[in-house]
Every structure is written in C-alpha cells, then in structure tokens.
Amino acid sequence: MLDHQSDSHEEMGDIRFHGANRDDVLVVSALQTRHSYPKHTHDAFCFGVMYDGAQDSVYGQKHRVTEAGDVMLVNPGEVHDGLPLGDHGRSFRTIYIEPQLVRDAAREAGVAMTGNLEVAPTAAQDHDLARIIHVLHKGYRDGEGRLGTDGLLVELLGKVVRRHGTERVRPHFNAAAAVALAWQLLRDDPLTDHNLDDLAALCGLSKFHFLRSFKRAYGLSPYSFLTQCRLQRGLDQLRRGVSVTQAGLAAGFYDQSHFTRHFKKIYGTTPGALRLSLS
Structure with a gap:
C-alpha cells in the first residue's frame, strides 16, 4: 500500500487545492474528510488514489466502492457523487487533467478513439497507475520542474489509454x-x-x-x-x-x-x- 503522510499544512477533515506547473492540471488533497459530495460532474478527467478509509459512489447507473489502495477515476461529464464510509472519513489525492491531454495521449499511443474517449472502471484496480499518480501528485505539490512531471504525466496517460481506454456509449432513446x-x-x-x-x-x-x-x-x-x-x-x-x-x-x-x-x-x-x- 502507498504511504500517505500528511503535509504540515494539511489538517484533519481538510480538502486542499494545489497549483501545478501547467494550467491544464489541477491537484487536490483530502485528509480524513467526511465531506459528502452530491451528484455533480467535471469537465476534466480525474485520477486519484484512496489512501485511507473508503468512499461509496454512484457513477451514472453504476455503484462503486473505492477502498484504500484503489485508483479513483471520473470521466468528463460523468455524473457521480461521493459518500464517506465509516466514522473517520477518508483520505485521498486526485489530479484533474483536461480532456485534450488524454486525447493527445491516445493519439500518440496509436489508440483509435473518437471524442467519446473514456476510462473503463478496470483502472480502479491498476496498482501500477496508483504508484504513478502518487509520485506525480507529490511532484506537483513539491514544485518539481516540468521535465520531470511532464514525463510522469505522459507515462500515466499512455498506460491509461492503452490499458483502459474505451468509447463512451451515448444514451439512445427518442428524446x-x-x-x-x-x-x-x-x-x-x-x-x-x-x-x-x-x-x-x-x-x-x-x-x-x-x-x-x-x-x-x-x-x-x-x-x-x-x-x-x-x-x-x-x-x-x-x-x-x-x-x-x-x-x-x-x-x-x-x-x-x-x-x-x-x-x-x-x-x-x-x-x-x-x-x-x-x-
């Protein structure tokens, strides 16, 4: 399991946003938060790691429990919520990545995708991805240079699209x-x-x-x-x-x-x- 150590500026129940060294990435840390997220969406892809505790979520019509060590993932426009399980909240770290970066990674990896690219739920158990997300998140928070973090970002997205890239199925009914x-x-x-x-x-x-x-x-x-x-x-x-x-x-x-x-x-x-x- 990845070692999650709180930073000196993090407090229990805290959710923090961090700047990154590029405008198309946003970084978030949460330490034992009990915040319950209502149903909502993001414009960006979200990749993260659950370090402690667990979260119960509904993604579209599907139910998912994310536990310590699991990869957290949300596709752009995917309606989801997030409820803490247990009495002590949960700790996680996430990276929000603009869709164009993921589409570029798919093209460079030779993965044929349309604008409906999304990441399949199988990524949740990919512990190699969890390791890369962990190191990349730390690199952004520690203010490392672009060469190092961009290299990790390319590695992360390349593996994501090759292993777990799929096409979103759009709703089909009369209206x-x-x-x-x-x-x-x-x-x-x-x-x-x-x-x-x-x-x-x-x-x-x-x-x-x-x-x-x-x-x-x-x-x-x-x-x-x-x-x-x-x-x-x-x-x-x-x-x-x-x-x-x-x-x-x-x-x-x-x-x-x-x-x-x-x-x-x-x-x-x-x-x-x-x-x-x-x-």
Whole structure:
C-alpha cells in the first residue's frame, strides 16, 4: 500500500487545492474528510488514489466502492457523487487533467478513439497507475520542474489509454437528441437566466417530458447542470487569481453566500480557501 503522510499544512477533515506547473492540471488533497459530495460532474478527467478509509459512489447507473489502495477515476461529464464510509472519513489525492491531454495521449499511443474517449472502471484496480499518480501528485505539490512531471504525466496517460481506454456509449432513446440541444445551450451560455418554457420549446417537448428526458440523459436536472456550469466558470476564474467576489459575479452568482454555499458542496472547500491555497 502507498504511504500517505500528511503535509504540515494539511489538517484533519481538510480538502486542499494545489497549483501545478501547467494550467491544464489541477491537484487536490483530502485528509480524513467526511465531506459528502452530491451528484455533480467535471469537465476534466480525474485520477486519484484512496489512501485511507473508503468512499461509496454512484457513477451514472453504476455503484462503486473505492477502498484504500484503489485508483479513483471520473470521466468528463460523468455524473457521480461521493459518500464517506465509516466514522473517520477518508483520505485521498486526485489530479484533474483536461480532456485534450488524454486525447493527445491516445493519439500518440496509436489508440483509435473518437471524442467519446473514456476510462473503463478496470483502472480502479491498476496498482501500477496508483504508484504513478502518487509520485506525480507529490511532484506537483513539491514544485518539481516540468521535465520531470511532464514525463510522469505522459507515462500515466499512455498506460491509461492503452490499458483502459474505451468509447463512451451515448444514451439512445427518442428524446435524447432533442434534449442535447438544451444541454449544449446551457453549457455554452450559463450566465443567461434560462426558463423552462424556452428550453422545452427548443427541444420540441412538453415541459414534463423535457425535464424527465434531460435527467434520464444526463443524470441531473437542467437547473443542477446549469449550476455546475456556473461553478466551473467560478473555479476557472479563481485559478486565474481573480477575487472571490469577481469570480462569483463572472459565474452568474450575484449573492456571495449563494456562490460560497454551492461551491463548497461540489468542491469540498470555500472559494476563499481555494484561492488562498492556489496563491
């Protein structure tokens, strides 16, 4: 089992974001946190290692328990949650990697993939990947140079796509293509105050059928998905170094407490704490 030793700045129950030496990577550490993540998605791939404790999660329609030593993985757009098992929380370290890096790795490895590339659940038991993630995460946190960490990143992603790369199966039912129009609109324009009547009309569906079909296709209600898109925009702003107030406004949150409350539910820390940890 990998040796997880807490850093001097980590506290029990703490979730910390760390800067990396490249903009398309984000690094997170959690020490005995009992934070329960609601259903949400990420734009990036997430690879991590569970060091202590366990987590119960639902990924789409599938249930998964991640235990100490397992690889944690989430594909872009994959609806999931995360609930601690046991009384003492769980400790993990994760790396968020932009999809283009993974697609580039697939191309360089000669793995034929479309834009629907995803990583299969078999990666969870790949302890060689866990070792690389562990070393790479430490390299980012310790501020190692790009040559060393980029080499590990290429090794990690090459092994991921060769061993566990697969194609995502898109939902197929009568209204799936129709609600994709609303999904794209919300993703592209999250700052607009969209209303249910217009979204349903765009898809050519009744409001009831639209709501039911959207959740069936994406695992979230339109409002929850819109909130996710706004929070992602807020996170991007914080990573650029803007103030919490400006990040909230840029993400469409005009009430600071509203922004903070939603942000902490999804990311496990407040916008202010995240900005401080990345500074």
